[in-house]
Amino acid sequence: MAQWEEDSLLWELDTFLATPPPHYYIYQRRHRNIQSNHCIAFITLADLNKVGDAFITIQRGSWFVGSTKYILAFTGNPNFQGHQFQVVTLVYEPFSCYHKEGDIIIPADDCVDNNMLREMSKTLNFTYEFVEPSDGQWGHRLQNGSYTGVIGSVERVEADFSLNIAITQDREEKVDCTIGYHVEPITFATSKPRLLNQALALLRPFTPEVWAAFVATLVMVGPFYYLVCRWSCYHLTPSPPSAIKASLLVFGACFNQSVKWVSGLCPRMFIMTYVLTMFVAVTMYVAMLTATLTLPALSPTLNSLEELVQSDFSWGIQDLGAADYQLLKTSKVPLYQLVYQGLEPCPSLDECINQARDTKYAFITWRTYLEDRIAVRFTSATGERQLHVATGDIFPVELGWAMNPGCPYRHVFNSNIRSFLQSGLITKVCSFL
Template sequence: MSGEVAMYGRCLHCAARKVGILYLDSWTPEKGFLRRVDILRELFSNFHGHVFETVTMDFAPFIDYTRTIDEPGGVTIPKDSMDVRILKEAARLFNFSFIMREPKDNQWGYLLENGSWTGTVGTIQRSEADFSMMLSVTWERTYAVTFTRAYYVEPMTFVMRKPGPLPQWQAPIKPFTWDTWIYLLVVTVFSGPLLWVIFKLTPARHFLEEEAKKPKSKALNSGIAIEEQDLSFGEVCLYMIAPLLGQPSPFLLRSSSGKTFCCLWWFFCFLATTLYRGSLIACLTVPEVSPTLDTLEELADSNIKWGMLNTYGSDYQLFRASTVPVYMKLFKKMHFHGERDSMELVLRGGYAFISWKTYFRNIIVRDYSDKNRQTKIRIAREEFFPGGFGWSFPKGSPYTESFDRLFQRIIEAGLIKQWMKDLISLSASGSTASTSSSSSSSSAAEGEENSLQAFTVYHLQGTFYLLVGGYSLAGLVLIAEIFFGNNK
């Protein structure tokens, strides 16, 4: 046998973007195959300018675009994002162009009772588009579409408004815990009677004779020490409170028992008041914040509301079909809103927004941070349902393997991590640029905010409440004295 044998294959995307015949290779008995290429791989390494139609949803930083019409389902204009970078690289390598559009129902897609899917998944399942871009790979979806390898693994979490400071009227009592206050009250109440018992049981004279001969009222008014036997039980109890208020005792002790008791009491008062002052200053300068929620269990047991995006994706499918008790409990009270409405509810407080972590990182630095990267939004610590993101193709699609190899090359080159880092930085820099225009008008306020702040009425409201309460109590005592005719 002699001569040359030419091999041709069926080209799905040849000239004029139609099905045609493509030359593959030639074979001769002497030299064998001349081009020595992988014939099967060559079929889908060049699409000859074919226009692919891809369906996707807006989910920055993975996918970002601008709508050409207000209604969902229309063609979109791609913007710089992770999957758009991958798509452009694939278009350059495989020689094709593309059209991006949204699914008609504006949903990622969830499984219906009849076995069909809505949204992006349903569009690919019915072959109404050539492939979809970023889509969460789940076990249920693999029965409807074919996925590429996952190029990004992403966990879910939730965000809430950062906790604010607790009411400052509680500042005077915050330095000590409630059990400490109770112990301090008990010790103070019993210290007076104990000292009074020492006064009565000891035979020693505790004061100078010439000072004790002076009238009692005159001695008290002049601040001179008086004889302990002339003190009443109530006066001794009141005198024991003086060290707690930073005041000296009005009497001088001579007995060893009295000196020992009072020395220990004054030392105890010195330590207690020193610790209280230091802790009070800390509470006033750095107010304690309200407790935070970091787990789904804490969220489910709280009295706040929670919700997720109304695009009904894999997150919706997870909570809808899960038999895990905490997921079932959360799904019963789940709310569904768009991105902007969800974040507005978070900023108002009392609402938790459940979605993907990188998605939160991006929108927080892009839309909800000031030029100093400060934000009022807090990402919870718990991460759950880590899922992979990939592209989906209709079942039996001949293109899946070519795109799968491309994803592998991009992952091995480290481009995914680098691109994600760049995109988050671009979102942050865009947020900084958008807020810089107003920086000149607020510079004075920012300078004041960054400087040392003086205490305001807000910080000292607890002190004023104590003062008003003391005045009220004194007024009630005065009324009682007048009523009972027992003025002292």
């Protein structure tokens, strides 16, 4: 250290002389002839509440602006001596749950993140209180680059850290995130398949394309049969049938009517092919019609965004400024851009699900969040769901906790989360819920 000091380092020392001692003390040094991204700062904390302020001071300092910032070590004892953290979050069952009594937020007991936080507080000796973001949003990026909601509260050091947030590249530019502990994709819910109109049951066994081919065959075979008879049997007695009679013979044969055909070889080969084809088609139709009338047909389900945008459904998301909105908004994929342009936000989770259940509306949200609420409030006593949840997923992201930029004790939380993962605790709780 002494040799470095003599040869190549310019020491800079900001000394604070005050009574009582300052909340934090910064000791910084940098190389005399090298850019600012080779600076090192040491922080001594007297008050854990000021850790965010200390890191903001460093990052805004002229000698540190534009540099790449790394937390090389946190030498504090992983014992927070009963310090109280402010944890910003919103209700996101089954991960973060709470209820309010007046202005007091009371955490629930049976949610994934609540359980993790409670166990960490015992291990690391800290307490915590839940707070809500002032705008009631999870957080999306504004034009000026800052964030709203939960992410904005952590970014501005209005809270110490958050509970579950979707870890995205944009968010990690503003806050530090813990390791992920659960992969959560986006999906959507629609109404359950409904009984189709029985008045159309006679048409339902065949698709429109098959019906078009069937009708075209009936219309065209009659004139073709007439031409074949005229070309190959003009010398026979009785004479070949007229064009109208030939069409009527073909139509009658389709419905198994007894028909007397011309005796020539070519007409018989032609009509034999036709009769065999019609026999197969009519037999299939009767079998499918019987099945349709026995078990009434249901409307098709939607299981992918491609099917959704091609349907007559509208779609939307919950208006919380969350990562699902940001991901759709910033995506360059044409399909996702089309989905974003058609979004019709709905006000609350239950109202969104009710709208999806009762109308032609698809509610787009996170899978576990959606399936948990459907299981709790939209499932009958016999276990029958009131909605259909699509099987297709998009945008799978990891859930983690957002922490103040440059948070020095993030690795302590990461270590505890990793222990939960390795023990199978999180997987077990998620599967149970």
